[in-house]
Amino acid sequence: WGVGVVRFENSVCKGIDGAVGTCYTRRQCRDIGGVPSGLCAAHIGYCCVVQKNCGEVSSDNNTYFVNHNFPNTVTGPSACAYTIQRCSPDICQIRIDFLNLNLAQPDGNGVCNVDVLNIVGGATNVPQICGQNSGHHVYVDFNGQQDIRMLITTGAGSTEMRTWRFKVAQIGCDSPSRAPSGCLQYYTDAAGTVSSFNYGTTISSGLTTNAKPGTRQLANTNYGICVAPKPGFCSITWSQGSDPYAFSVSEETIMQPGVLGTSNTGDMKCKTDFVIIPNSMMLGSNMSSVDRYCGNALPTVTTSSKPFVLTTVTDADEMNDNGNRGFSIEYSQSRCTSTFLMF
Structure with missing residues:
Protein backbone atom coordinates (compact mmCIF):
# COMPACT_ATOMS: atom_id res chain seq x y z
CA TRP A 1 0.00 0.00 0.00
CA GLY A 2 1.24 3.49 -0.86
CA VAL A 3 1.25 6.29 1.67
CA GLY A 4 -0.44 9.51 0.52
CA VAL A 5 1.38 12.81 1.00
CA VAL A 6 -0.84 15.65 2.15
CA ARG A 7 0.21 19.05 0.80
CA PHE A 8 -1.08 22.49 1.69
CA GLU A 9 -0.13 26.08 1.02
CA ASN A 10 2.27 27.80 3.41
CA SER A 11 -0.12 30.70 3.79
CA VAL A 12 -0.28 33.43 6.41
CA CYS A 13 -2.31 32.44 9.47
CA LYS A 14 -3.19 33.78 12.90
CA GLY A 15 -2.12 31.98 16.07
CA ILE A 16 -4.24 31.43 19.14
CA ASP A 17 -2.77 34.53 20.82
CA GLY A 18 -3.38 36.74 17.79
CA ALA A 19 0.21 36.64 16.53
CA VAL A 20 0.67 36.25 12.76
CA GLY A 21 2.43 33.11 11.56
CA THR A 22 2.83 30.79 8.58
CA CYS A 23 1.03 27.49 8.06
CA TYR A 24 3.56 24.61 8.27
CA THR A 25 3.75 21.04 9.40
CA ARG A 26 4.83 20.59 12.99
CA ARG A 27 8.25 19.37 11.84
CA GLN A 28 8.75 22.34 9.47
CA CYS A 29 7.84 24.69 12.29
CA ARG A 30 10.33 23.07 14.62
CA ASP A 31 13.08 23.19 11.96
CA ILE A 32 12.82 26.98 11.61
CA GLY A 33 12.71 27.54 15.36
CA GLY A 34 9.02 28.45 15.47
CA VAL A 35 6.27 27.59 17.93
CA PRO A 36 3.00 25.92 16.80
CA SER A 37 0.09 28.15 17.81
CA GLY A 38 -3.21 26.66 16.73
CA LEU A 39 -4.24 24.77 13.60
CA CYS A 40 -4.57 25.87 9.97
CA ALA A 41 -5.17 24.38 6.49
CA ALA A 42 -8.38 22.62 7.52
CA HIS A 43 -6.72 21.40 10.74
CA ILE A 44 -3.90 19.52 9.00
CA GLY A 45 -1.24 22.20 9.51
CA TYR A 46 0.02 24.29 12.39
CA CYS A 47 0.17 28.08 12.55
CA CYS A 48 3.88 28.54 13.17
CA VAL A 49 4.87 31.73 14.99
CA VAL A 50 8.55 32.67 14.80
CA GLN A 51 10.00 34.78 17.60
CA LYS A 52 13.66 35.76 17.79
CA SER A 175 3.08 43.18 -4.30
CA PRO A 176 0.30 45.81 -4.26
CA SER A 177 1.11 46.40 -0.57
CA ARG A 178 4.65 47.55 -1.38
CA ALA A 179 5.28 51.15 -0.29
CA PRO A 180 6.37 53.54 -3.06
CA SER A 181 9.96 54.74 -3.18
CA GLY A 182 10.63 57.55 -0.70
CA CYS A 183 7.89 56.51 1.74
CA LEU A 184 9.26 55.54 5.13
CA GLN A 185 5.68 55.25 6.41
CA TYR A 186 2.68 54.26 4.28
CA TYR A 187 -1.04 54.44 5.09
CA THR A 188 -3.83 52.94 3.00
CA ASP A 189 -7.04 54.12 4.72
CA ALA A 190 -9.17 56.94 3.31
CA ALA A 191 -8.85 58.82 6.61
CA GLY A 192 -6.62 58.53 9.65
CA THR A 193 -3.98 60.11 11.87
CA VAL A 194 -0.22 60.31 11.38
CA SER A 195 2.36 61.39 13.92
CA SER A 196 6.06 62.06 14.13
CA PHE A 197 8.33 59.65 15.98
CA ASN A 198 8.16 60.00 19.79
CA TYR A 199 5.11 62.26 19.66
CA GLY A 200 3.53 62.47 23.11
CA THR A 201 1.61 64.75 25.42
CA THR A 202 4.20 64.87 28.20
CA ILE A 203 7.21 67.17 28.01
CA SER A 204 10.62 65.58 27.66
CA SER A 205 12.61 65.68 30.90
CA GLY A 206 15.80 66.37 28.99
CA LEU A 207 16.92 69.96 29.56
CA THR A 208 18.39 72.30 27.00
CA THR A 209 21.46 74.35 27.84
CA ASN A 210 19.20 77.19 29.00
CA ALA A 211 17.63 74.87 31.63
CA LYS A 212 14.21 74.74 29.96
CA PRO A 213 12.36 71.49 29.20
CA GLY A 214 13.62 69.81 26.05
CA THR A 215 11.84 68.61 22.97
CA ARG A 216 10.23 65.24 22.28
CA GLN A 217 10.85 65.95 18.63
CA LEU A 218 13.78 63.95 17.27
CA ALA A 219 16.68 65.74 15.58
CA ASN A 220 18.07 64.95 12.14
CA THR A 221 15.02 63.50 10.43
CA ASN A 222 13.99 63.70 6.79
CA TYR A 223 11.41 61.19 5.62
CA GLY A 224 8.13 60.83 3.77
CA ILE A 225 4.76 59.82 5.22
CA CYS A 226 2.64 58.63 2.30
CA VAL A 227 -1.07 57.91 1.90
CA ALA A 228 -2.27 55.62 -0.88
CA PRO A 229 -4.93 57.41 -2.98
CA LYS A 230 -8.21 55.51 -2.93
CA PRO A 231 -9.90 54.88 -6.30
CA GLY A 232 -12.29 57.74 -7.00
CA PHE A 233 -10.55 60.10 -4.54
CA CYS A 234 -8.69 63.09 -5.97
CA SER A 235 -7.50 65.24 -3.04
CA ILE A 236 -6.43 65.03 0.58
CA THR A 237 -6.96 67.42 3.51
CA TRP A 238 -4.54 67.70 6.44
CA SER A 239 -5.70 69.23 9.72
CA GLN A 240 -4.52 69.67 13.27
CA GLY A 241 -7.74 68.76 15.04
CA SER A 242 -8.79 70.20 18.39
CA ASP A 243 -5.51 69.81 20.32
CA PRO A 244 -3.67 73.18 20.27
CA TYR A 245 -0.32 71.41 20.81
CA ALA A 246 -0.75 68.71 18.15
CA PHE A 247 1.58 70.56 15.79
CA SER A 248 4.73 72.05 17.34
CA VAL A 249 7.73 71.50 15.11
CA SER A 250 9.64 74.74 15.57
CA GLU A 251 9.83 77.80 17.85
CA GLU A 252 9.20 77.67 21.59
CA THR A 253 6.01 75.90 22.65
CA ILE A 254 6.59 75.91 26.40
CA MET A 255 6.04 79.69 26.54
CA GLN A 256 2.57 79.46 25.01
CA PRO A 257 0.49 77.50 27.54
CA GLY A 258 -3.16 77.04 26.66
CA VAL A 259 -3.17 79.05 23.45
CA LEU A 260 -2.91 78.11 19.83
CA GLY A 261 0.55 78.88 18.53
CA THR A 262 1.76 80.72 15.48
CA SER A 263 1.48 79.16 12.04
CA ASN A 264 4.25 79.92 9.57
CA THR A 265 4.43 79.00 5.90
CA GLY A 266 6.85 79.20 3.03
CA ASP A 267 10.55 78.69 2.35
CA MET A 268 11.63 82.00 3.90
CA LYS A 269 10.11 81.34 7.34
CA CYS A 270 10.46 77.56 7.59
CA LYS A 271 14.19 76.86 7.30
CA THR A 272 15.05 74.52 10.19
CA ASP A 273 12.16 72.24 11.20
CA PHE A 274 9.07 71.92 9.00
CA VAL A 275 6.71 69.66 7.10
CA ILE A 276 6.27 69.73 3.34
CA ILE A 277 2.83 69.21 1.77
CA PRO A 278 3.32 69.69 -1.98
CA ASN A 279 1.08 72.19 -3.81
CA SER A 280 -1.20 72.63 -0.82
CA MET A 281 -3.58 75.49 -0.13
CA MET A 282 -5.11 76.70 3.11
CA LEU A 283 -8.79 75.88 3.26
CA GLY A 284 -10.89 78.94 2.46
CA SER A 285 -7.87 80.97 1.38
CA ASN A 286 -7.12 82.62 -1.95
CA MET A 287 -3.40 82.37 -1.31
CA SER A 288 -1.23 80.72 -3.91
CA SER A 289 -0.15 77.21 -3.08
CA VAL A 290 2.73 76.69 -0.65
CA ASP A 291 4.78 73.70 0.42
CA ARG A 292 6.31 74.33 3.85
CA TYR A 293 4.61 74.65 7.24
CA CYS A 294 6.24 75.23 10.62
CA GLY A 295 5.66 77.04 13.91
CA ASN A 296 3.22 75.93 16.59
CA ALA A 297 0.05 75.41 14.56
CA LEU A 298 -0.94 73.84 11.27
CA PRO A 299 -3.71 75.47 9.26
CA THR A 300 -6.14 73.12 7.54
CA VAL A 301 -4.75 72.58 4.06
CA THR A 302 -5.73 70.56 1.02
CA THR A 303 -3.85 69.33 -2.04
CA SER A 304 -4.59 67.36 -5.19
CA SER A 305 -0.93 66.62 -5.83
CA LYS A 306 -0.27 62.88 -6.11
CA PRO A 307 1.20 60.81 -4.65
CA PHE A 308 -0.23 62.01 -1.33
CA VAL A 309 2.84 62.63 0.82
CA LEU A 310 3.84 64.69 3.83
CA THR A 311 7.58 65.05 4.35
CA THR A 312 8.92 65.89 7.80
CA VAL A 313 12.31 67.57 8.22
CA THR A 314 14.17 68.46 11.42
CA ASP A 315 17.70 69.76 11.72
CA ALA A 316 20.49 68.89 14.15
CA ASP A 317 19.77 71.73 16.59
CA GLU A 318 16.55 71.64 18.61
CA MET A 319 17.94 73.88 21.36
CA ASN A 320 15.34 76.63 20.97
CA ASP A 321 12.37 74.32 20.40
CA ASN A 322 11.50 73.96 24.07
CA GLY A 323 8.48 71.80 24.87
CA ASN A 324 7.85 70.72 21.29
CA ARG A 325 6.04 67.44 20.73
CA GLY A 326 6.38 67.14 16.97
CA PHE A 327 3.00 66.53 15.36
CA SER A 328 -0.06 64.31 15.35
CA ILE A 329 -2.33 65.41 12.53
CA GLU A 330 -5.38 64.06 10.76
CA TYR A 331 -5.88 63.39 7.07
CA SER A 332 -9.00 62.75 5.02
CA GLN A 333 -9.25 61.97 1.31
CA SER A 334 -12.00 63.62 -0.75
CA ARG A 335 -13.86 62.09 -3.66
CA CYS A 336 -13.40 63.38 -7.17
CA THR A 337 -16.10 65.74 -8.44
CA SER A 338 -17.19 65.93 -12.06
CA THR A 339 -18.50 69.02 -13.76
CA PHE A 340 -20.93 68.59 -16.64
CA LEU A 341 -21.53 71.46 -19.03
CA MET A 342 -25.08 71.90 -20.34
CA PHE A 343 -25.57 73.24 -23.86
Whole structure:
Protein backbone atom coordinates (compact mmCIF):
# COMPACT_ATOMS: atom_id res chain seq x y z
CA TRP A 1 0.00 0.00 0.00
CA GLY A 2 1.24 3.49 -0.86
CA VAL A 3 1.25 6.29 1.67
CA GLY A 4 -0.44 9.51 0.52
CA VAL A 5 1.38 12.81 1.00
CA VAL A 6 -0.84 15.65 2.15
CA ARG A 7 0.21 19.05 0.80
CA PHE A 8 -1.08 22.49 1.69
CA GLU A 9 -0.13 26.08 1.02
CA ASN A 10 2.27 27.80 3.41
CA SER A 11 -0.12 30.70 3.79
CA VAL A 12 -0.28 33.43 6.41
CA CYS A 13 -2.31 32.44 9.47
CA LYS A 14 -3.19 33.78 12.90
CA GLY A 15 -2.12 31.98 16.07
CA ILE A 16 -4.24 31.43 19.14
CA ASP A 17 -2.77 34.53 20.82
CA GLY A 18 -3.38 36.74 17.79
CA ALA A 19 0.21 36.64 16.53
CA VAL A 20 0.67 36.25 12.76
CA GLY A 21 2.43 33.11 11.56
CA THR A 22 2.83 30.79 8.58
CA CYS A 23 1.03 27.49 8.06
CA TYR A 24 3.56 24.61 8.27
CA THR A 25 3.75 21.04 9.40
CA ARG A 26 4.83 20.59 12.99
CA ARG A 27 8.25 19.37 11.84
CA GLN A 28 8.75 22.34 9.47
CA CYS A 29 7.84 24.69 12.29
CA ARG A 30 10.33 23.07 14.62
CA ASP A 31 13.08 23.19 11.96
CA ILE A 32 12.82 26.98 11.61
CA GLY A 33 12.71 27.54 15.36
CA GLY A 34 9.02 28.45 15.47
CA VAL A 35 6.27 27.59 17.93
CA PRO A 36 3.00 25.92 16.80
CA SER A 37 0.09 28.15 17.81
CA GLY A 38 -3.21 26.66 16.73
CA LEU A 39 -4.24 24.77 13.60
CA CYS A 40 -4.57 25.87 9.97
CA ALA A 41 -5.17 24.38 6.49
CA ALA A 42 -8.38 22.62 7.52
CA HIS A 43 -6.72 21.40 10.74
CA ILE A 44 -3.90 19.52 9.00
CA GLY A 45 -1.24 22.20 9.51
CA TYR A 46 0.02 24.29 12.39
CA CYS A 47 0.17 28.08 12.55
CA CYS A 48 3.88 28.54 13.17
CA VAL A 49 4.87 31.73 14.99
CA VAL A 50 8.55 32.67 14.80
CA GLN A 51 10.00 34.78 17.60
CA LYS A 52 13.66 35.76 17.79
CA ASN A 53 15.82 37.29 20.50
CA CYS A 54 18.95 39.43 20.50
CA GLY A 55 21.75 38.18 18.25
CA GLU A 56 19.51 35.99 16.10
CA VAL A 57 18.88 35.88 12.34
CA SER A 58 15.65 35.21 10.46
CA SER A 59 14.65 34.82 6.81
CA ASP A 60 11.07 33.87 7.68
CA ASN A 61 8.11 36.07 6.89
CA ASN A 62 6.23 37.61 9.83
CA THR A 63 9.04 37.17 12.33
CA TYR A 64 8.75 38.75 15.77
CA PHE A 65 11.85 40.25 17.37
CA VAL A 66 11.66 40.90 21.12
CA ASN A 67 13.90 41.93 23.98
CA HIS A 68 15.19 39.22 26.28
CA ASN A 69 12.43 37.84 28.53
CA PHE A 70 9.79 40.10 26.97
CA PRO A 71 7.44 41.46 28.34
CA ASN A 72 9.94 41.93 31.19
CA THR A 73 11.84 45.19 30.90
CA VAL A 74 15.48 45.91 30.11
CA THR A 75 17.36 47.96 32.66
CA GLY A 76 20.87 49.29 32.37
CA PRO A 77 23.30 49.23 29.44
CA SER A 78 22.77 46.62 26.74
CA ALA A 79 23.26 45.99 23.02
CA CYS A 80 20.86 43.97 20.89
CA ALA A 81 21.04 43.11 17.19
CA TYR A 82 18.64 41.36 14.81
CA THR A 83 19.45 40.36 11.24
CA ILE A 84 16.74 40.14 8.57
CA GLN A 85 17.36 38.14 5.41
CA ARG A 86 15.13 37.75 2.36
CA CYS A 87 12.85 34.72 2.48
CA SER A 88 12.96 34.49 -1.34
CA PRO A 89 14.70 36.27 -4.26
CA ASP A 90 11.54 38.17 -5.27
CA ILE A 91 11.36 40.07 -1.95
CA CYS A 92 12.18 43.78 -2.26
CA GLN A 93 10.97 45.38 0.98
CA ILE A 94 10.08 44.79 4.61
CA ARG A 95 7.57 46.43 6.90
CA ILE A 96 8.62 46.71 10.53
CA ASP A 97 5.74 47.26 12.96
CA PHE A 98 6.73 48.71 16.31
CA LEU A 99 4.20 46.72 18.34
CA ASN A 100 6.00 47.82 21.47
CA LEU A 101 8.93 50.24 21.62
CA ASN A 102 9.80 52.14 24.79
CA LEU A 103 13.29 53.60 25.08
CA ALA A 104 14.81 56.54 26.94
CA GLN A 105 13.80 59.99 25.75
CA PRO A 106 16.22 62.06 23.65
CA ASP A 107 18.23 64.81 25.27
CA GLY A 108 17.04 68.42 25.26
CA ASN A 109 18.24 68.88 21.70
CA GLY A 110 16.33 65.89 20.35
CA VAL A 111 19.40 63.62 20.08
CA CYS A 112 19.11 59.95 21.04
CA ASN A 113 22.17 60.03 23.31
CA VAL A 114 21.17 57.32 25.85
CA ASP A 115 19.06 54.74 24.00
CA VAL A 116 18.77 54.39 20.24
CA LEU A 117 17.30 52.17 17.53
CA ASN A 118 19.30 52.08 14.31
CA ILE A 119 18.04 50.27 11.20
CA VAL A 120 20.93 49.78 8.78
CA GLY A 121 21.90 47.88 5.65
CA GLY A 122 18.81 48.72 3.63
CA ALA A 123 18.40 51.15 0.74
CA THR A 124 16.03 53.33 2.83
CA ASN A 125 17.40 56.02 5.13
CA VAL A 126 15.88 55.55 8.58
CA PRO A 127 16.59 58.19 11.25
CA GLN A 128 17.84 57.27 14.70
CA ILE A 129 14.80 56.56 16.87
CA CYS A 130 14.31 56.69 20.64
CA GLY A 131 11.58 57.48 23.15
CA GLN A 132 8.04 56.11 22.99
CA ASN A 133 7.13 54.76 19.57
CA SER A 134 4.68 51.90 20.06
CA GLY A 135 2.25 51.79 17.12
CA HIS A 136 4.64 53.26 14.55
CA HIS A 137 5.93 51.40 11.51
CA VAL A 138 8.59 51.80 8.81
CA TYR A 139 9.08 50.37 5.32
CA VAL A 140 12.67 49.54 4.36
CA ASP A 141 13.89 48.47 0.92
CA PHE A 142 16.55 45.82 0.58
CA ASN A 143 19.84 47.06 -0.87
CA GLY A 144 20.99 44.44 -3.33
CA GLN A 145 21.92 41.24 -1.49
CA GLN A 146 22.65 42.96 1.84
CA ASP A 147 20.85 41.94 5.00
CA ILE A 148 18.93 44.53 7.01
CA ARG A 149 19.96 44.87 10.66
CA MET A 150 18.15 46.33 13.62
CA LEU A 151 20.49 47.55 16.36
CA ILE A 152 19.19 48.64 19.77
CA THR A 153 21.55 50.16 22.30
CA THR A 154 20.53 51.16 25.82
CA GLY A 155 22.79 53.27 28.00
CA ALA A 156 23.41 53.97 31.65
CA GLY A 157 21.95 56.84 33.62
CA SER A 158 18.28 56.33 32.70
CA THR A 159 15.43 54.97 34.81
CA GLU A 160 13.37 54.17 31.69
CA MET A 161 11.95 50.63 31.71
CA ARG A 162 12.77 49.60 28.15
CA THR A 163 10.76 47.07 26.17
CA TRP A 164 10.50 46.24 22.49
CA ARG A 165 8.60 43.88 20.24
CA PHE A 166 8.69 44.17 16.44
CA LYS A 167 6.90 42.30 13.69
CA VAL A 168 8.77 42.08 10.38
CA ALA A 169 6.74 41.29 7.26
CA GLN A 170 8.46 40.68 3.92
CA ILE A 171 6.94 42.27 0.80
CA GLY A 172 7.32 41.02 -2.75
CA CYS A 173 8.65 43.24 -5.53
CA ASP A 174 5.32 43.07 -7.39
CA SER A 175 3.08 43.18 -4.30
CA PRO A 176 0.30 45.81 -4.26
CA SER A 177 1.11 46.40 -0.57
CA ARG A 178 4.65 47.55 -1.38
CA ALA A 179 5.28 51.15 -0.29
CA PRO A 180 6.37 53.54 -3.06
CA SER A 181 9.96 54.74 -3.18
CA GLY A 182 10.63 57.55 -0.70
CA CYS A 183 7.89 56.51 1.74
CA LEU A 184 9.26 55.54 5.13
CA GLN A 185 5.68 55.25 6.41
CA TYR A 186 2.68 54.26 4.28
CA TYR A 187 -1.04 54.44 5.09
CA THR A 188 -3.83 52.94 3.00
CA ASP A 189 -7.04 54.12 4.72
CA ALA A 190 -9.17 56.94 3.31
CA ALA A 191 -8.85 58.82 6.61
CA GLY A 192 -6.62 58.53 9.65
CA THR A 193 -3.98 60.11 11.87
CA VAL A 194 -0.22 60.31 11.38
CA SER A 195 2.36 61.39 13.92
CA SER A 196 6.06 62.06 14.13
CA PHE A 197 8.33 59.65 15.98
CA ASN A 198 8.16 60.00 19.79
CA TYR A 199 5.11 62.26 19.66
CA GLY A 200 3.53 62.47 23.11
CA THR A 201 1.61 64.75 25.42
CA THR A 202 4.20 64.87 28.20
CA ILE A 203 7.21 67.17 28.01
CA SER A 204 10.62 65.58 27.66
CA SER A 205 12.61 65.68 30.90
CA GLY A 206 15.80 66.37 28.99
CA LEU A 207 16.92 69.96 29.56
CA THR A 208 18.39 72.30 27.00
CA THR A 209 21.46 74.35 27.84
CA ASN A 210 19.20 77.19 29.00
CA ALA A 211 17.63 74.87 31.63
CA LYS A 212 14.21 74.74 29.96
CA PRO A 213 12.36 71.49 29.20
CA GLY A 214 13.62 69.81 26.05
CA THR A 215 11.84 68.61 22.97
CA ARG A 216 10.23 65.24 22.28
CA GLN A 217 10.85 65.95 18.63
CA LEU A 218 13.78 63.95 17.27
CA ALA A 219 16.68 65.74 15.58
CA ASN A 220 18.07 64.95 12.14
CA THR A 221 15.02 63.50 10.43
CA ASN A 222 13.99 63.70 6.79
CA TYR A 223 11.41 61.19 5.62
CA GLY A 224 8.13 60.83 3.77
CA ILE A 225 4.76 59.82 5.22
CA CYS A 226 2.64 58.63 2.30
CA VAL A 227 -1.07 57.91 1.90
CA ALA A 228 -2.27 55.62 -0.88
CA PRO A 229 -4.93 57.41 -2.98
CA LYS A 230 -8.21 55.51 -2.93
CA PRO A 231 -9.90 54.88 -6.30
CA GLY A 232 -12.29 57.74 -7.00
CA PHE A 233 -10.55 60.10 -4.54
CA CYS A 234 -8.69 63.09 -5.97
CA SER A 235 -7.50 65.24 -3.04
CA ILE A 236 -6.43 65.03 0.58
CA THR A 237 -6.96 67.42 3.51
CA TRP A 238 -4.54 67.70 6.44
CA SER A 239 -5.70 69.23 9.72
CA GLN A 240 -4.52 69.67 13.27
CA GLY A 241 -7.74 68.76 15.04
CA SER A 242 -8.79 70.20 18.39
CA ASP A 243 -5.51 69.81 20.32
CA PRO A 244 -3.67 73.18 20.27
CA TYR A 245 -0.32 71.41 20.81
CA ALA A 246 -0.75 68.71 18.15
CA PHE A 247 1.58 70.56 15.79
CA SER A 248 4.73 72.05 17.34
CA VAL A 249 7.73 71.50 15.11
CA SER A 250 9.64 74.74 15.57
CA GLU A 251 9.83 77.80 17.85
CA GLU A 252 9.20 77.67 21.59
CA THR A 253 6.01 75.90 22.65
CA ILE A 254 6.59 75.91 26.40
CA MET A 255 6.04 79.69 26.54
CA GLN A 256 2.57 79.46 25.01
CA PRO A 257 0.49 77.50 27.54
CA GLY A 258 -3.16 77.04 26.66
CA VAL A 259 -3.17 79.05 23.45
CA LEU A 260 -2.91 78.11 19.83
CA GLY A 261 0.55 78.88 18.53
CA THR A 262 1.76 80.72 15.48
CA SER A 263 1.48 79.16 12.04
CA ASN A 264 4.25 79.92 9.57
CA THR A 265 4.43 79.00 5.90
CA GLY A 266 6.85 79.20 3.03
CA ASP A 267 10.55 78.69 2.35
CA MET A 268 11.63 82.00 3.90
CA LYS A 269 10.11 81.34 7.34
CA CYS A 270 10.46 77.56 7.59
CA LYS A 271 14.19 76.86 7.30
CA THR A 272 15.05 74.52 10.19
CA ASP A 273 12.16 72.24 11.20
CA PHE A 274 9.07 71.92 9.00
CA VAL A 275 6.71 69.66 7.10
CA ILE A 276 6.27 69.73 3.34
CA ILE A 277 2.83 69.21 1.77
CA PRO A 278 3.32 69.69 -1.98
CA ASN A 279 1.08 72.19 -3.81
CA SER A 280 -1.20 72.63 -0.82
CA MET A 281 -3.58 75.49 -0.13
CA MET A 282 -5.11 76.70 3.11
CA LEU A 283 -8.79 75.88 3.26
CA GLY A 284 -10.89 78.94 2.46
CA SER A 285 -7.87 80.97 1.38
CA ASN A 286 -7.12 82.62 -1.95
CA MET A 287 -3.40 82.37 -1.31
CA SER A 288 -1.23 80.72 -3.91
CA SER A 289 -0.15 77.21 -3.08
CA VAL A 290 2.73 76.69 -0.65
CA ASP A 291 4.78 73.70 0.42
CA ARG A 292 6.31 74.33 3.85
CA TYR A 293 4.61 74.65 7.24
CA CYS A 294 6.24 75.23 10.62
CA GLY A 295 5.66 77.04 13.91
CA ASN A 296 3.22 75.93 16.59
CA ALA A 297 0.05 75.41 14.56
CA LEU A 298 -0.94 73.84 11.27
CA PRO A 299 -3.71 75.47 9.26
CA THR A 300 -6.14 73.12 7.54
CA VAL A 301 -4.75 72.58 4.06
CA THR A 302 -5.73 70.56 1.02
CA THR A 303 -3.85 69.33 -2.04
CA SER A 304 -4.59 67.36 -5.19
CA SER A 305 -0.93 66.62 -5.83
CA LYS A 306 -0.27 62.88 -6.11
CA PRO A 307 1.20 60.81 -4.65
CA PHE A 308 -0.23 62.01 -1.33
CA VAL A 309 2.84 62.63 0.82
CA LEU A 310 3.84 64.69 3.83
CA THR A 311 7.58 65.05 4.35
CA THR A 312 8.92 65.89 7.80
CA VAL A 313 12.31 67.57 8.22
CA THR A 314 14.17 68.46 11.42
CA ASP A 315 17.70 69.76 11.72
CA ALA A 316 20.49 68.89 14.15
CA ASP A 317 19.77 71.73 16.59
CA GLU A 318 16.55 71.64 18.61
CA MET A 319 17.94 73.88 21.36
CA ASN A 320 15.34 76.63 20.97
CA ASP A 321 12.37 74.32 20.40
CA ASN A 322 11.50 73.96 24.07
CA GLY A 323 8.48 71.80 24.87
CA ASN A 324 7.85 70.72 21.29
CA ARG A 325 6.04 67.44 20.73
CA GLY A 326 6.38 67.14 16.97
CA PHE A 327 3.00 66.53 15.36
CA SER A 328 -0.06 64.31 15.35
CA ILE A 329 -2.33 65.41 12.53
CA GLU A 330 -5.38 64.06 10.76
CA TYR A 331 -5.88 63.39 7.07
CA SER A 332 -9.00 62.75 5.02
CA GLN A 333 -9.25 61.97 1.31
CA SER A 334 -12.00 63.62 -0.75
CA ARG A 335 -13.86 62.09 -3.66
CA CYS A 336 -13.40 63.38 -7.17
CA THR A 337 -16.10 65.74 -8.44
CA SER A 338 -17.19 65.93 -12.06
CA THR A 339 -18.50 69.02 -13.76
CA PHE A 340 -20.93 68.59 -16.64
CA LEU A 341 -21.53 71.46 -19.03
CA MET A 342 -25.08 71.90 -20.34
CA PHE A 343 -25.57 73.24 -23.86
